[in-house]
Amino acid sequence: MRFSGRILWPVRWANRLLEGRRFDGSTFLVEVALSPVVDGAATSVLAIVRDITDRVGAEELARRTMAATAVVDDRARIARDLHDKVIPELFASGLMLANAASSTDRATSETLHTVVEIIDDSIRRVRETVFRLQGPAGSDQDLTRIAHEAARALGFEPQLTINGHLDALSSDLYVEVAAVVKEGLSNVARHARASGVWVVVDICDDQVLVRIADDGVGISRGMSPGTGLASLATRASLIGGTFAVAPGPGGLGTHLTWWAPMVSQTN
Numbered sequence: 001m002r003f004s005g006r007i008l009w010p011v012r013w014a015n016r017l018l019e020g021r022r023f024d025g026s027t028f029l030v031e032v033a034l035s036p037v038v039d040g041a042a043t044s045v046l047a048i049v050r051d052i053t054d055r056v057g058a059e060e061l062a063r064r065t066m067a068a069t070a071v072v073d074d075r076a077r078i079a080r081d082l083h084d085k086v087i088p089e090l091f092a093s094g095l096m097l098a099n100a101a102s103s104t105d106r107a108t109s110e111t112l113h114t115v116v117e118i119i120d121d122s123i124r125r126v127r128e129t130v131f132r133l134q135g136p137a138g139s140d141q142d143l144t145r146i147a148h149e150a151a152r153a154l155g156f157e158p159q160l161t162i163n164g165h166l167d168a169l170s171s172d173l174y175v176e177v178a179a180v181v182k183e184g185l186s187n188v189a190r191h192a193r194a195s196g197v198w199v200v201v202d203i204c205d206d207q208v209l210v211r212i213a214d215d216g217v218g219i220s221r222g223m224s225p226g227t228g229l230a231s232l233a234t235r236a237s238l239i240g241g242t243f244a245v246a247p248g249p250g251g252l253g254t255h256l257t258w259w260a261p262m263v264s265q266t267n
Contacts (some may be wrong), residue, residue, distance in 0.1 A: 017056065021047060029053045037185050079133035082126055088149070090126070094119040095153055098190055120186060120228050127182060128175045142166075143181055146197065150185035154197065158185055164203025173260065176235060177201060177210055180258045183228045184212035191253060192216025205262070212256040218247045229256075236260060 020030040033048040131142070143160060151157045166174065169245045180201055188197050194216030202209040202230035233243040241260030248255050 019106060020051070029056050041238070075133045079130045082130050082133075087123055087126055087130075090119055090123050091149065091153070094123070095189075109252065116190075119230060121231070124179050124182065124228075124231075129179065131171070131175050132176060141180065142155075143199075143201065146178060146182050148187065150182075150189060150190075153189035154185070154194070156195065156250045158197045158199055161198075161200045162203070163201065164208075166201075166203065168203055168262070170262075173208065173239070173262070176239065176260065177208060177258075180232055181212070181236075183232055184258075187229065187256075188212070188214045188254070190216075194253065195200075207259060207261055210256075210258040213248060213253060215248075215253045218251050219245065231257065232261045 012158070018030050018032065019027045021027050029052050031050045033050070033051045035046045035048070037044040037046050097112050097116050097119070101109040101116070104112070141250065143162065143166070147158045147160045165176075169177065181201070185197065185199070188194055192214045194214035197214040199211065200209075200211045202211075229243075230246060236243040236258060239260050243259075244257045245257050246257075
C-alpha cells in the first residue's frame with residue numbers, strides 16, 4: 001500500500017474529541033497527522049500527535065462568545081421592534097379610543113375607557129419586557145424616549161430632569177421608575193389639558209424619588225385614582241415605597257409623587 005500524501009486525522013470522530021493518555025494516566029485532546037514514509041518497497045507511516053487542548057479551548061470560547069453575542073443581538077432586535085413598532089401602535093390606539101369615548105353615550109364611553117386602561121396595562125407590560133431585554137440598567141436616553149413619545153399626545157415636550165445616576169438603580173427598580181414616568185405622563189395627556197409638565201427623578205444613595213407636576217385642570221381632593229395609577233400605588237407598596245397624587249398649590253394642576261428605597265424592604 002502506498003500513500004499519496006499527508007493525512008490529517010480529524011479532531012472529532014463521530015462528534016467526539018480524540019484523546020491521548022499520558023504516562024501518569026491523565027488525558028489530553030489530540031490531533032493526529034499521518035505521513036507516508038517510503039523506503040524502496042517498504043512503506044511506513046509516520047504519526048505525529050499534537051496536544052490541541054489549548055486550541056480547542058480557545059475555539060470553544062470563541063464559539064460560546066459568538067453564541068452569546070447572537071443572543072444579545074437578538075434580544076436587542078426584539079426590544080427595538082417592541083419599542084419602535086408595538087408600543088407606538090398600542091399608544092395611538094389607546095388615544096383614539098379615549099378621544100372616541102368623549103363623544104359617545106355613557107355606557108359606550110365607560111366600555112371604551114375600560115379598553116383604554118387594558119391597553120395602558122399592556123403597554124406597561126411590553127415596556128417592562130423591553131427594559132429587561134435591553135439590559136440590567138437604564139440610561140438617561142431611555143427616559144428621554146418616554147418623554148419624547150408622550151410629547152406626541154401632550155402636544156408639547158415634557159421637561160425632564162434627572163438628578164443622580166440611573167445606572168445606580170437595579171433593573172427591577174429602573175423598570176418601576178420608567179413605569180411611573182410613563183403612566184404619569186399618560187394621565188396628564190388624557191385628563192389634565194395642561195400646557196406644561198415637569199418630571200424630576202432624584203436618585204440618592206438609599207432612595208429614588210419621582211415627581212411629576214402639571215399646570216392642568218387638577219383633580220379634586222379625595223378623588224380615586226384610575227386603574228393605572230392604582231397599579232403604581234400597589235407596586236410601590238410591594239417594594240416598600242409610597243405613592244401619592246394631589247392637587248397642586250391653589251388647586252392648580254396635579255402633583256404626583258412616587259418614592260422607593262434603593263433596596264427592597266420586602267422579602
